[in-house]
Structures are given as structure tokens and as C-alpha cells.
Amino acid sequence: MNQHGGDASLLRRLNSAAVLRVLRRSMKAATLTELAQQVQVSRPTVETIMDELLEQGWAEECGQERGQRGRPAKLFRFRASAGxxxxxxxxxxxxxxxxxxxxxxxxxxxxxxxxxxxxxxxxxxxxxxxxxxxxxxxxxxxxxxxxxxxxxxxxxxxxxxxxxxxxxxxxxxxxxxxxxxxxxxxxxxxxxxxxLAEQWRGAAVDRMDVLYLFAGNRMSLGMLIGGKPYRGAHSASGEIGEHATGLWQVFGSVMDFATAVEPGELRSPAQAAEFAFGQATAGDARAAEAVTALAVGLAEGLATVVGPFDPEMVIIGGSLASGGALLVEPIQEHLNRACLYPPQVVASGLGNDSVxxxxxxxxxxxxxxxxxxxxxxxxxxx
CATH class of the missing domain: 3.30.420.40 (ATPase, nucleotide binding domain)
Structure with a gap:
């Protein structure tokens, strides 16, 4: 069968793409022989492709393979700084x-x-x-x-x-x-x-089913199902909405505490929580009680989702992540009692950078x- 020039050109481009894909996804150095085996093409074909990728700036040579008899094989990797x-x-x-x-x-x-x-x-x-x-x-x-x-x-x-x-x-x-x-x-x-950030660089690396609670002046849930962020039928997955009173009742304990301590200071629910965290860390027993009440309220709401969703991890994100163990431990204790398979509860370490x-x-x-x-x-x- 005669092979048209266009067919050969297309095959070359597809092979080139396959080599680049292997390098880019692994981000590890590889020899020409290893690349040829992974892409399932001949070594001379990979050598020609690699010369092109080096010239175009998408790959770079990064030393030689050690511990081999004979002439050491060159190592190549994807050039991450290419863009x-x-x-x-x-x-x-x-x-x-x-x-x-x-x-x-x-x-x-x-x-x-x-x-x-x-x-x-x-x-x-x-x-x-x-x-x-x-x-x-x-x-x-x-x-x-x-x-x-x-x-x-x-x-x-x-x-x-x-x-x-x-x-x-x-x-x-x-x-x-x-x-x-x-x-x-x-x-x-x-x-x-x-x-998605938690799965990539945060607490949920290698996790497939995760519930992320964004809690601050608004509340939302992020759900990772089968390793993918879940959108829902109307792209509204995780939207909790406004409470009928316009305030999140779960913050009542920390709001009351902050008002009692500094009556003239106006704080949002998230600011009241952060104030209580600081006071509790400093040893104020009333603040600790207020934070525990907040944690239990959050846990009661989470339990209604954790049960049917069955995640392996719950992440507390948003401004409330700064509460750390003050929130995580009571939430974990409640879920341990309330759930058939209690997930691990952690506070996000990504802070405001997560989005x-x-x-x-x-x-x-x-x-x-x-x-x-x-x-x-x-x-x-x-």
C-alpha cells in the first residue's frame, strides 16, 4: 500500500505528541530507549522526534544514565520552564x-x-x-x-x-x-x-472522595467524587444558600462571645470566630466553649452530607481553617459517633491561596x- 505524504506527516505529529505527552505527564528523565518502549515506536523515530523537541524548546537533555555498561545513554525530560x-x-x-x-x-x-x-x-x-x-x-x-x-x-x-x-x-x-x-x-x-487545589497540593493528595467545607461569611461545599470535582445537574453543587434569618445560626455562640467581651466592636460571623479562636488559644475557657459549640454545629450539618456521600476526608477551609485543632477535634469526635464510616477531618493548610x-x-x-x-x-x- 502506498503511504501518502499527508499520512506520514500526520503519523509523525501523532508520534511526536505521544513522546511529549509521556515526558510532560511523568516529569521524569527518560532515555530514548525507554521513550520508544512507552510510545511503542522505534528508537530512531524517537531520536528524530527528540531532536525536534529539543530545537523547539519543549524538552531538554539532563545528563546520562548511570550504572550501565558501555556508552551511557542520554537522559531527556520535559522542559517545565517552556511556558x-x-x-x-x-x-x-x-x-x-x-x-x-x-x-x-x-x-x-x-x-x-x-x-x-x-x-x-x-x-x-x-x-x-x-x-x-x-x-x-x-x-x-x-x-x-x-x-x-x-x-x-x-x-x-x-x-x-x-x-x-x-x-x-x-x-x-x-x-x-x-x-x-x-x-x-x-x-x-x-x-x-x-x-481541586487540595487534591493537587493540599491535604487531599491521592484522595478520590473528599468533602471540602468553605466556611466564613458564606458557606459552600466542594465535593471531589472519583477524583473529580462534582458539578451537579445545574452546576450548583455545593451551594448552600442563605439562611432564612440572613445569619448563620451556627455562629451564634462565637458571635455572642465576641459581643460579650467587646460590646462596641462590630464583627462579621467569620471575624467573631477568628476572635474566639485567638481567645481560646490564649486560655479563655468561655472562648473555648464557644468554639466547641461552633464545631458541633458544623459537625451536625456535615453529618447529614457525610452519611450519604461517604467521603474519605473532610477538609475545613476558608477563614475557619485557622481554628485548626480547636475545630477539627470536636468535628472529628462528632462524626466518629454519628457516621458508619467516619472520614478523617483536617484543616486546610493552603489558606487564602487555595482558589x-x-x-x-x-x-x-x-x-x-x-x-x-x-x-x-x-x-x-x-
Missing amino acids: SVLGVSVGAYRLQAVGVDLGGQVNQSRKAAIFPDMTLDERLDAIERFIAECSQELGRRPMAVGVGTTGVVDSTGRVVKSSVLPGWSGLPLQDELSGRISAPVVVENDVRLAV AIGAARLALEHSESDIALANRPDVTIA
């Missing part, structure tokens, strides 16, 4: 970004203040400027930008509903930012990104495909 992505968190009061290279190494962290009463255009302009500043600091256009935002976000990156940011409901945020930014943009709900880190992970997943990377001979990476 970067940005992860951006959009909140009511703050923009936050992390830049990571293609190997996932964080090489940038940046914050900027914004305000809840901004108009829609003002907020979008601020996000555009912020991403431009981050890109300039990186020294290159990011290969992709992940954006995390509050609200119900559908699979197209449209904010279906938002009670936090004015003008955000109904906004096709992904399309809007894509029209303003030269890099590909992907938008997702902030709490789904937070649980931006999750957005960066999402950007990595949505960066240019391996096939596109391997088949752009016109592009050489600096």
Missing part, C-alpha cells in the same frame, strides 16, 4: 494570582485590592489590568489563565447566579475575559477549584494540548 499559566481568584475585596510553570512549580504570587461596590465594567477592567500585570511580571504571555469566582458557574464559564458580586449573575465571564486577554481563559466556581492554586491547576489542564505543542515547528521557546 507558564496563571491561576486567578476573584473575590469581593481582592484579586489574587499565582503563576506556575508547566511542571506546576509556583514562580509568582500577586494580590490586588478591589471593592464590592465596583460596577461590572470596573471589576472586569480591574481583572484585565491585573492579569496583564501578572503576565508582564512573568515575562511572557501565559499559555492559559484559570479564573475562580464565587457563584454558580456552568460548564461554559458563565456565572449563572451570584449573590456576592453586583452584575455578576448571567455574565458570560469566560467569553468576556477571552475577548480581553490574549491567552485562553477557563472559568470555574471558586470552591470547586479549592477542592488561585486550584485555578492554576485548571489552567494547566486546559493549556495547549500535547498534540498542538508537539506540532508547532514555527514556535521556538526562549
Whole structure:
């Protein structure tokens, strides 16, 4: 059978993509022979492909294999510094970004203040400027930008509903930012990104079924099911909604404590909790009782989800993560009593970075495909 030139060219590009995919996903050094075995092509074919990837900047030579008889084999690896992505968190009061290279190494962290009463255009302009500043600091256009935002976000990156940011409901945020930014943009709900960050760099590494409680001035649940963040039928998974009274009754104990100690000081529920954490850590018995009551209230709510969901881990995130063992231990004790298979309860260690880190992970997943990377001979990476 005669092989057309186009067929041969396509096969070469597919083989090149396969080699690059192996290098990129493992992030480990490999010899030409090892790559040929994994991709299931001949060693001369891999050698030709590797010469192209080295020239284009997607791979690099990194020494020689030791302990082998005869001439040592050269080792090659994916060049993580060949590009970067940005992860951006959009909140009511703050923009936050992390830049990571293609190997996932964080090489940038940046914050900027914004305000809840901004108009829609003002907020979008601020996000555009912020991403431009981050890109300039990186020294290159990011290969992709992940954006995390509050609200119900559908699979197209449209904010279906938002009670936090004015003008955000109904906004096709992904399309809007894509029209303003030269890099590909992907938008997702902030709490789904937070649980993704925990799986990537936090407490839930190698975990497949995880419940993430974002608790602060608002509450949401992030669910990792089978290793993937769960969206739900209407992309509204984890949205708990507002309490009928406008306040979260579970915070009553810490609100009462904070008011009793400093009657003239106005605090949000999250601020009252953080105040109680500090007082309890300093040895105040009343504060400790208030924090325990908060923990039990949270545990009672969590138990109703833990039972049917059956997660292996529950992560306390948001501002309440600063409570650490003060919250974790009472919650763990309650779930141990209430659940058939009690999950491990931990406090998030990612702090305020969780959403931006999750957005960066999402950007990595949505960066240019391996096939596109391997088949752009016109592009050489600096």
C-alpha cells in the first residue's frame, strides 16, 4: 500500500505528541530507549522526534544514565520552564494570582485590592489590568489563565447566579475575559477549584472522595467524587444558600462571645470566630466553649452530607481553617459517633491561596494540548 505524504506527516505529529505527552505527564528523565518502549515506536523515530523537541524548546537533555555498561545513554525530560499559566481568584475585596510553570512549580504570587461596590465594567477592567500585570511580571504571555469566582458557574464559564458580586449573575465571564486577554481563559466556581487545589497540593493528595467545607461569611461545599470535582445537574453543587434569618445560626455562640467581651466592636460571623479562636488559644475557657459549640454545629450539618456521600476526608477551609485543632477535634469526635464510616477531618493548610492554586491547576489542564505543542515547528521557546 502506498503511504501518502499527508499520512506520514500526520503519523509523525501523532508520534511526536505521544513522546511529549509521556515526558510532560511523568516529569521524569527518560532515555530514548525507554521513550520508544512507552510510545511503542522505534528508537530512531524517537531520536528524530527528540531532536525536534529539543530545537523547539519543549524538552531538554539532563545528563546520562548511570550504572550501565558501555556508552551511557542520554537522559531527556520535559522542559517545565517552556511556558507558564496563571491561576486567578476573584473575590469581593481582592484579586489574587499565582503563576506556575508547566511542571506546576509556583514562580509568582500577586494580590490586588478591589471593592464590592465596583460596577461590572470596573471589576472586569480591574481583572484585565491585573492579569496583564501578572503576565508582564512573568515575562511572557501565559499559555492559559484559570479564573475562580464565587457563584454558580456552568460548564461554559458563565456565572449563572451570584449573590456576592453586583452584575455578576448571567455574565458570560469566560467569553468576556477571552475577548480581553490574549491567552485562553477557563472559568470555574471558586470552591470547586479549592477542592481541586487540595487534591493537587493540599491535604487531599491521592484522595478520590473528599468533602471540602468553605466556611466564613458564606458557606459552600466542594465535593471531589472519583477524583473529580462534582458539578451537579445545574452546576450548583455545593451551594448552600442563605439562611432564612440572613445569619448563620451556627455562629451564634462565637458571635455572642465576641459581643460579650467587646460590646462596641462590630464583627462579621467569620471575624467573631477568628476572635474566639485567638481567645481560646490564649486560655479563655468561655472562648473555648464557644468554639466547641461552633464545631458541633458544623459537625451536625456535615453529618447529614457525610452519611450519604461517604467521603474519605473532610477538609475545613476558608477563614475557619485557622481554628485548626480547636475545630477539627470536636468535628472529628462528632462524626466518629454519628457516621458508619467516619472520614478523617483536617484543616486546610493552603489558606487564602487555595482558589488561585486550584485555578492554576485548571489552567494547566486546559493549556495547549500535547498534540498542538508537539506540532508547532514555527514556535521556538526562549
